[in-house]
Amino acid sequence: MASKRRPTMADVAARAKVSLSTVSLAYSGAGPISDDMRARVIKAAEELDYAGPSAQARALRSGRSHVVGVVIHDQLSLAFRAPLILNVMDGLISDLGEMGLGVLLIPSPSGKEGEKSLLETAPMDAAVLFRVRDHDEPALEILRKRAIPTVVMDADAPAGGAQVSIDDGAATVELIEHLQALGHERIGTITLPHAPGGETTLKPVDYDPRSAWAPMHNRLRAFREAGVQPCVVVECRESMVAEGIAAGHLALTHESRPTALIVQSDILAAGAVLAARELDLSVPHDVSITGFDGLDLPWISPLELTTVEQDGEGKGHTMARLVRELLDGGAPQQVLSPLTFREGNTTAKVNLER
Numbered sequence: 001m002a003s004k005r006r007p008t009m010a011d012v013a014a015r016a017k018v019s020l021s022t023v024s025l026a027y028s029g030a031g032p033i034s035d036d037m038r039a040r041v042i043k044a045a046e047e048l049d050y051a052g053p054s055a056q057a058r059a060l061r062s063g064r065s066h067v068v069g070v071v072i073h074d075q076l077s078l079a080f081r082a083p084l085i086l087n088v089m090d091g092l093i094s095d096l097g098e099m100g101l102g103v104l105l106i107p108s109p110s111g112k113e114g115e116k117s118l119l120e121t122a123p124m125d126a127a128v129l130f131r132v133r134d135h136d137e138p139a140l141e142i143l144r145k146r147a148i149p150t151v152v153m154d155a156d157a158p159a160g161g162a163q164v165s166i167d168d169g170a171a172t173v174e175l176i177e178h179l180q181a182l183g184h185e186r187i188g189t190i191t192l193p194h195a196p197g198g199e200t201t202l203k204p205v206d207y208d209p210r211s212a213w214a215p216m217h218n219r220l221r222a223f224r225e226a227g228v229q230p231c232v233v234v235e236c237r238e239s240m241v242a243e244g245i246a247a248g249h250l251a252l253t254h255e256s257r258p259t260a261l262i263v264q265s266d267i268l269a270a271g272a273v274l275a276a277r278e279l280d281l282s283v284p285h286d287v288s289i290t291g292f293d294g295l296d297l298p299w300i301s302p303l304e305l306t307t308v309e310q311d312g313e314g315k316g317h318t319m320a321r322l323v324r325e326l327l328d329g330g331a332p333q334q335v336l337s338p339l340t341f342r343e344g345n346t347t348a349k350v351n352l353e354r
Contacts, residue, residue, distance in 0.1 A: 007048040016044035065123035068101050068323055069148075071139050072130070073108045082239055083267070084293050084312045085130060088153070091316020092128065099324055101125070111138035124148060126323045129155075149326035151319050155214045162322040162332040164315050168215050168292070171308040171339045172222035172262065175290045178306070178343070179260045180228075183350035184288060188232035188258035189223070190247045190268050192216040192239055200246045202254070203233040219264050219292070231256035236268055244271015245278070252279055252287060259287060259350050266291035266307055270300050273346065284348035294342060304344035310337060 013020045018041060025033045026041035044050075070092075093103055104124060109117035119127075119142045126149040129139060140158050143150050150161040157163035179187055191203075194212045206229065208220060216235075223230055232254040234247040244263070248271055251261055263269035269291030276283050283289055283303060294309025315337050322333060 007045075007050040009050075011048055012041060012045045012050050015048060016041050065125055066101055067104050067122075067124045068096055069104050069106045069119065069122060069124040069127040070130070071106050071108050071119065071127060083295050084265075084310070087312030088130070088316040088319070091313035091318075092320050093316075095317055095320030096323065099320070101323070109138040109142065117142065119143070120146075125327055126151065128319055128323065129153065149323070151322045151326070153315065153319060157332065157334065160332055162326060162334070164318045164322065164335045164337055165214070166310055166337050166339055168308075168339070169218040169222045169225065171292070171341070172219045173226045174341050175262050175292075175306075175308065176222065176226040176228055178341070179262070179288060179290070179347065180226075182260075182288065182347060183352075184260040185350075186231045186256055186258045187228060187260045187262060188234070188251045188254065188256065189220070189230045190244065190251060190261060190263040190272060191220060191233065191235045192264045192268075193236055198235065198237050200237045200243050200250070201235060202250055203235050205230055205233055207233045207235070216264065219262075230262075231258050239265045239267050241267055241271040241274070244268035245275045246271075248272035248275025249279070252276060252281060260347070261287065261289045263289060263291050266293045266295040266297060266305055269305055269307070269346075270297050273300050273303060273305075284346050286351055288347035288350075290347060294340070303346050305342075306344040306347040307342050309340045309342050 009023050010020060013023045016023070018037065022033065022037060023041050026038045070089075096103060104122055106118050106122060109115055109119055117138070119139060127143050129150065129152045140150070144158060150158060152158070152161055152163045154165050154168075155163065176187065192213065192215055194209045194216060209217065212220075220233075232251050234250045236243040236247050244267060247268065248261075251258060251272070252275060261269075261272055263272050269289055272289050273283050276287055276289070281287050289305070291305040291307040293312075294307050297305065318335050318337065322335065326332065
């Protein structure tokens with residue numbers, strides 16, 4: 001038995017008794033067409049069970065793929081454990097979908113000789129990068145050669161690209177000054193990873209990795225700007241609770257005996273809180289702990305982190321807007337997303353007996 005023929009745009013035009021171009025306009029939204037005429041076309045399409053123009057035909061007509069590549073640097077199992085990244089993706093993907101744009105997740109190339117990267121061949125109209133370790137990384141070079149409009153989060157954009165970032169250095173200075181006002185002098189820090197594939201480990205107190213991912217570097221540099229040297233520095237392998245627990249043990253048992261920890265993400269800070277509990281240290285009586293991001297962490301209740309809030313979903317909306325503006329030929333922009341200090345109950349006046 002022959003399979004039923006798939007209805008075409010011409011079939012819809014014939015049933016609605018309109019021109020083929022009118023049907024095309026009804027689906028593309030790219031030209032003048034009345035609401036009544038659009039409703040007439042859609043009714044005819046529904047009666048024929050017409051699903052809409054094929055993606056291939058649409059791409060050929062427009063010269064666009066209607067796809068945005070999202071470059072992922074970490075393993076997907078790690079990248080999507082981060083609540084902040086999930087919030088950003090919510091805002092980004094929902095807005096891109098409303099623009100008629102799909103998303104393709106693409107692993108970032110390593111730059112090894114002979115490597116074949118999907119980033120070199122995948123059809124896309126624009127690209128979004130969530131983590132940029134430095135400006136020489138292979139992903140940016142490939143996108144530059146392909147002349148693909150690029151939006152970068154929390155790092156400087158390449159020439160012709162747009163960026164959404166935060167003033168995390170100034171926000172970290174505010175956290176340091178908050179702890180100083182409470183009398184803390186022995187302040188340690190737990191950092192985000194310098195690069196994928198490392199280990200959670202102690203670092204020199206003057207640790208300053210210039211090529212690190214921008215948020216890590218900015219938040220370490222804030223100590224110098226505040227005129228404070230951390231008494232202990234622990235770099236985490238990844239922003240996960242388990243790594244925060246391991247880092248918390250390293251920091252809190254360090255010979256410097258910190259009375260406060262500034263932790264570069266709320267997830268890591270929550271891990272440090274759990275480490276303090278395991279070491280029979282009371283938060284905030286024995287040790288004050290701050291985070292960064294403003295996540296909802298009910299599982300450390302009754303504690304609520306003193307932290308810096310950022311609007312992840314809002315950053316995603318902004319990135320989607322910048323993608324649209326670049327595709328429309330607009331000039332690249334650099335947008336600073338707002339941050340808000342939020343005092344919880346994980347910080348208190350220094351316990352001089354500690």
